[in-house]
Amino acid sequence: AAAAAAALEEPITPPVKVELTKLLINGQFVDAASGKTFPTLDPRTGQLIANVAEGDIEDVNRAVSAARKAFDEGPWPRMTAYQRSKILLRFADLVEKHTDEIAALEAWDNGKPYEQAASVEIPLFVRLFRYYAGWADKIHGLTLQADGPHHVQTLHEPIGVAGQIIPWNFPLLMYSWKVGPALACGNTVVLKTAEQTPLSALYVSKLFHEAGLPPGVLNIVSGFGPSAGAALASHMDVDKLAFTGSTNTGQIVLGLAARSNLKPVTLELGGKSPFIVCEDANVDEAVDLAHDALFFNQGQCCCAGSRTFVHERVYDEFVEKAKARALKRVVGDPFRKGVEQGPQVDSEQFDKILKYIRSGVDGGATLETGGQRFGSNGYYIQPTVFSNVQDDMLIATDEIFGPVQTILKFKDINEVIRRANATHFGLAAGVFTQNLDTANTLTRALKAGTVWINCFDVFDAAIPFGGYKMSGHGREKGIYSLNNYLQVKAVVTHLKNPAW
Numbered sequence: 001a002a003a004a005a006a007a008l009e010e011p012i013t014p015p016v017k018v019e020l021t022k023l024l025i026n027g028q029f030v031d032a033a034s035g036k037t038f039p040t041l042d043p044r045t046g047q048l049i050a051n052v053a054e055g056d057i058e059d060v061n062r063a064v065s066a067a068r069k070a071f072d073e074g075p076w077p078r079m080t081a082y083q084r085s086k087i088l089l090r091f092a093d094l095v096e097k098h099t100d101e102i103a104a105l106e107a108w109d110n111g112k113p114y115e116q117a118a119s120v121e122i123p124l125f126v127r128l129f130r131y132y133a134g135w136a137d138k139i140h141g142l143t144l145q146a147d148g149p150h151h152v153q154t155l156h157e158p159i160g161v162a163g164q165i166i167p168w169n170f171p172l173l174m175y176s177w178k179v180g181p182a183l184a185c186g187n188t189v190v191l192k193t194a195e196q197t198p199l200s201a202l203y204v205s206k207l208f209h210e211a212g213l214p215p216g217v218l219n220i221v222s223g224f225g226p227s228a229g230a231a232l233a234s235h236m237d238v239d240k241l242a243f244t245g246s247t248n249t250g251q252i253v254l255g256l257a258a259r260s261n262l263k264p265v266t267l268e269l270g271g272k273s274p275f276i277v278c279e280d281a282n283v284d285e286a287v288d289l290a291h292d293a294l295f296f297n298q299g300q301c302c303c304a305g306s307r308t309f310v311h312e313r314v315y316d317e318f319v320e321k322a323k324a325r326a327l328k329r330v331v332g333d334p335f336r337k338g339v340e341q342g343p344q345v346d347s348e349q350f351d352k353i354l355k356y357i358r359s360g361v362d363g364g365a366t367l368e369t370g371g372q373r374f375g376s377n378g379y380y381i382q383p384t385v386f387s388n389v390q391d392d393m394l395i396a397t398d399e400i401f402g403p404v405q406t407i408l409k410f411k412d413i414n415e416v417i418r419r420a421n422a423t424h425f426g427l428a429a430g431v432f433t434q435n436l437d438t439a440n441t442l443t444r445a446l447k448a449g450t451v452w453i454n455c456f457d458v459f460d461a462a463i464p465f466g467g468y469k470m471s472g473h474g475r476e477k478g479i480y481s482l483n484n485y486l487q488v489k490a491v492v493t494h495l496k497n498p499a500w
C-alpha cells in the first residue's frame, strides 16, 4: 500500500487530449457570452485539466431559443420516427467505436477507474441509446370507447424543449438517461452538465452531430448550478425539467419550476439505501456484494448500499470479512490496470467525507479499517468500514457519498423493516437471502424505488429507476421514462352517423 500511495505522486498521462471546451449551442461550439471560463480539475492532483466556457443566463437563453426553433420549425419532431431512430443507432455505434477516448476523458475528469468507465459505463450508455432507438417508432396513442356519438383517440406528442440538469458522479450515464428518451420521443434538449465534470458530454455530443443530429436539437451548457442551472429551471420557454442531484437542490429546482411556468419536473435525488443480510445468507457472497454495493464508483452513488444491516447470527463473521475485503481493495491512479478505486471527485467531497468519518469515530462507532486519506496527493480516501453503528448516528442517517461502509446489527425481520424504512429517503434496497418468504416479505415492505434481491446495481436500460419519498419524483429508464417526455392529447370527433 505504501508503494501504491507513493506512486500516486506521479500520475499516469491520460491517453486522450482535451479538444472540446466550449458550449454547444445550435450545433456550434461557442464561447460563453461573457467570455468567462472555469477550471475543471484533475482529482488525482487537484491540478488543472482545462478551462471550460462558463455558461450563464444569456447562454441558457441562446440555447433554449435554438432548441425552441429546432422543435417548432426544425426537422426533428417532424422527421419520421424511423429517421430519428437511425440517428440514435448511428450515435451509439460511434460512441462504441470511440470507447477508449471517451472512457479516458471520463476517468480523468471524474477520477473513476478507466477500466470501469470503458467496461461498465460506456456499454450501458450505448445500450440505453439502442434501447430508446427501438422505442422511437413504437410510440403511439389509443383509440377509445366513450359514451355518445364520438370517435375518440389519443395522440402522444413530444412535450417540447426539455431542460436537463445532471450531476458529476456518472456524467455519461446521466446524460444517456436524460437525452435518450427525450430525443427518442421527438423533443429537443438543453442539458447542463455538472461543473466538476463537463468534458465527456461535449465529446459525445460532437459524435451525435456526426451521426446526423440536426443543429439545435441537443445543446450543452457547461456551468454552475445557481447561475446556469437555475436559469434553465426557471426558464419560461422550457417545457419540461429533469434533474438528478442532491435532495436540497431538488427542492430548489422544483420551486423554480413551480414559480416560473409550472413545467413538470422529474427528480432523481439522494438515498441512504439499506442492504439487508439475512441469517441464512452465504456470508462470503454477501460480503462481496455488500462491498461492491457501497464502494462502487468511490462510494459516489445515489443508490449506494450505505446502511449494511446484518443479522446478529452472522454479524461477527460478516464484520471480520467485510474488513478483510476492504483492506484488499485496490486504490490507486484510475489509469493503472486493476485499480478498483480512484480519488473522490473534488476537495469539497473529500473534506465532507473525512468529516463524516470523524463524526463516526466521535459518535462511538467502531472504526474497523481505513478512516484516513490515502497517499498525500489528490483526493484519495482509504476504504473505510465502521461496525457497531447505531441508527441515529450521522453516518447512518446522512448520505456520505464516499467509500465508507456502515454496518448495523439486527435481530428479526420486522425490526429491520422498521429501521430500514425509518428515513426520508427511498431510492433503493438490497436483500440477501436464500429464503423465498423472507425475500417476498422484504420486497413488499421496503419503501424504495428499486429492490435488488441477491444482486445490486443492475442498471439495464429496460429497468425503471427512481425514488420513493424524498429520493425523487418519477422514474427514468425503461418504458416509464417515455411518459416524462410526452404529452397526451385527447381528440374527440363528432360522428354524424353513429350507427356506422
Ligand code: ADP
Pocket (backbone or CB within 6 Å): 165, 166, 167, 168, 192, 193, 194, 195, 223, 224, 225, 226, 227, 228, 229, 230, 231, 233, 244, 245, 246, 247, 249, 250, 252, 253
Ligand atoms: P452535488 O452536491 O452532488 O454536487 P448538486 O445537487 O449540487 O449535487 O448538483 C447537481 C447538479 O445540480 C449540478 O449540475 C449542479 O450544477 C446543479 N445545481 C446546483 N445548484 C443548483 C441550483 N440552485 N439550481 C439549478 N441547478 C443547480
